[in-house]
Amino acid sequence: MSYKPIIFSSIISFMMFLIERIEDTGIEFHAQEAAARIGKQDGLSYSIETATDISVLWKDSAIRQAFTDVSKHRSWLDSAKYFFDNADRFTSSSYIPSDQDILRCQTSDTGIIETIFDVDGIPFRMFDIRPRSIRRKWIHHMSDITAIIFCVDISGYDLVREDDGSYLMHDWLISFKEICNSSLRAGIVLFLNKIELFAVKIQNSHIGPDLSVCFPDYTRGRDREAAQRSIENKFVSQNEDPRNHISAFSLQ
Secondary structure, eight states, X not given: OOOHHHHHHHHHHHHHHHXXXXXXXXXXXXXXXXXXHHHTOOSSOOOHHHHHHHHHHHHOHHHHHHHHHHTTTOTTHHHHHHHHHTGGGGGOTTOOOOHHHHHXXXXXXXXXXXXXXXXXXXXXXXXXXXXXXHHHHHGGGOOSOOEEEEEEEGGXXXXXXTTTOOBHHHHHHHHHHHHHTSSOOSEEEEEEEOHHHHHHHHXXXXXOOOGGGTOTTOOOTTXXXXXXXXXXXXXXXXXXXXXXXXXXXXXX
C-alpha cells in the first residue's frame, strides 16, 4: 500500500479544515491567495509550491488562532501540526514515508477498513472498525477473531466534544467497556498512544492541565507515571468478564 497519496491528502485536508473554519467565522486573514491555491489541490500530488503555500498559511495568525480554538475538540490536530511543521520534507521525489508519517496520516473516519499483511510467513487480516455506532452494529457478527486491538490517544485526556462539552476519554472508556463485555472471545490488546505528547502536557501547566480535569478523583497532580497508570487502570477496570486477558502497552 502506498501511503504517499494518503499523507498528501491528509496535509491538504488538515489545512482546508482550518481555512474553512476561518471562512465560516468571517475572520479576514492575509494568506488568502495561498488558501485559494490549496483549495484547488486534489491531494494526489505534493509540489514545492504546495509546500510553500502550506508554510505561508501555517504562519498566518488567523490560521494559528483557528488551530488554537479547535484544539480542545480535535484529537488529530497534533498530527496536523506535525505535517505543517515538516511541510518541505514531503516534496522530494525520493521521499519515503516514515513510520511517524504513516501513523499520523488521516484515513477514512468511518466504515470498516480491511488490511491484509504478512509477518514471517503468517498471514494477518486486520479490520479497522469506526466510529462507535458502526462498531456496535458489527461487533456481534464477527467470528474467528484472534485479537482485538483498542487504541487510545492518551494525550487526548483533556479533549472535549463540541456538542455537549463532555470528555472524549469518557467516550473511549464506554467503547472499551462495550468491547470487553461483548460476546466476542479474543485476546484484548490496549495501546496507549502518543505517550510522549502526554508526558509533555501532563508535566507542564502552560501546555496542559493535570489529569483531574477529566477524572476528578485523580489526586497525584503532575506525576506522569501515576497519571499514565491511572488511565490504564481505568480502562482495564472496564472489563467485567474474568475470561478476558487484557495486555496494555504504551507507544510514542
